[in-house]
Amino acid sequence: MSSTTTSTSSRHRKTLQLVLVVVAALVLVGNFVLKSLGDDVAPAEGAEGSALATLETLTVQDAADDAGYDRESDFGTAWQDVDDNGCDTRNDMLQRDLEDFELSAGDTCQVASGTLDDPYTGATIEFERGPRSGDVQIDHVVALKNAWITGAADWDKDKRVQIANDPLNLVASDGPANMGKGAKDAAQWLPDNQAYRCEYVARQIAVKAKYGLWVTPAERDAMTDVLTTCPSEPLPAS
Structure with missing residues (x-):
């Protein structure tokens, strides 16, 4: 070379x-x-009237002690007819949330069957009254025990019965998912169906705002994390 x-x-x-x-x-x-x-x-800011903006108005403090909590004595038996329409709350919610529901023969309230597009798992569940009725349960979006430790312990019985039967705080859901959630808040549990998380957290915030409940610091942070992906998510009205 x-x-x-x-x-x-x-x-x-x-x-x-x-x-x-x-x-x-x-x-x-x-x-x-x-x-x-x-x-x-800057972090995403919610539009006026959005769940994120409403979250910023909620009191933030640690959870209170759960001493004395008893579901039935504090929040009433499940389920009641608080709106005096002749149907108990469970059947009201099944009629609201199930598609193609049918009533039991000769009954104007009791739901015998229907189809649930489960918001928590994304699965389709065929509901049929009977041994497998528990496949579809009615979840308290803000669990009653969570309500107790974030302000409801100081309420009178009537107000507790109201939140326990308020359609705003209720959603038909997969039974096992509901049982897995238990009394957990948003920092401890979110639906597996990620497409529903914004709506789920927005509903929790709407309930807490309506009833003057507070959120814990961890709960507030978890809700913020979800809603920064959907800062315009509206508050549900019912």
Whole structure:
């Protein structure tokens, strides 16, 4: 190989090395700029009337002690006919949330069958009254025990019965998912169906705002994390 060829190859290598160094430097500068911009970006803010904006109005404090809590004596037996329409709350909610429901023969209230597009799991559940009635349960979106430790312990019995039967705080759901949720708040449990999480958290906030319940710091943070992905999520009305 001639000295001219060797010199040319050497220059090419040096040029390539220089290009690589410049590219690496640009990448580092770009990452720094993006990080700086990210640090300056304010968290999403909810529009007026949105769940996120309403969350910011709720009192934030630690949960109270659950001493003395008793579901039936504190919130009444399940289920009652608080709206005096002749149907208990469970059947009211089944009629609201099931598709193609049918009533038991000769009954104007009792739901015998229907189809639930379960919001918690995303599954379709065929409801049939009988041994497998528990496949579909009516969930208290803000669990009654959670309500107790975030303000309801100080209420009178009538107000507790009201929240226990308020359609705003109720949703038909997959039985096992409801049992798995138990009394957990949003920091401890969210629906597996991620497409429903914004609506789920918005409903919890609507209930807490309506009844003057507070949220814990962890609960507030978890709700914020969900709603920053949907800052315009509205509060449900019922």
